[in-house]
Amino acid sequence: MVTVTDMAVAAICVLTTQDDVPEGSGLRISAGVNGSLRLTIAGAPHDGDVVVEASGARIFLDSEAAQTLQGQTLDAEADNAGGVRFAVL
Numbered sequence: 001m002v003t004v005t006d007m008a009v010a011a012i013c014v015l016t017t018q019d020d021v022p023e024g025s026g027l028r029i030s031a032g033v034n035g036s037l038r039l040t041i042a043g044a045p046h047d048g049d050v051v052v053e054a055s056g057a058r059i060f061l062d063s064e065a066a067q068t069l070q071g072q073t074l075d076a077e078a079d080n081a082g083g084v085r086f087a088v089l
Helices: 006-016 063-069
Strands: 026-031 037-042 050-054 057-061 073-078 084-088
Touching: 006 026, 006 057, 006 073, 006 084, 026 063, 037 063, 057 063
Parallel strands: 026 057
Antiparallel strands: 026 037, 050 057, 073 084
């Protein structure tokens, strides 16, 4: 399973607790084009998603993303524009 750093937990919690985001939402990671990963905020997991809960943060992984992230670490950092950038370590 994927490991989630404290920075990633904090970033996910900030993103999913905004006023316009439904309670119980999480960061959904799905397979993108050419081996990339697509990150979106989802109100609930999709059918077949693996749900990872880490210190209050919820992550929904589609089957391909779950396989790709097996044994990896998800990290996050603030960028210069005030946004968040996630990285797989």
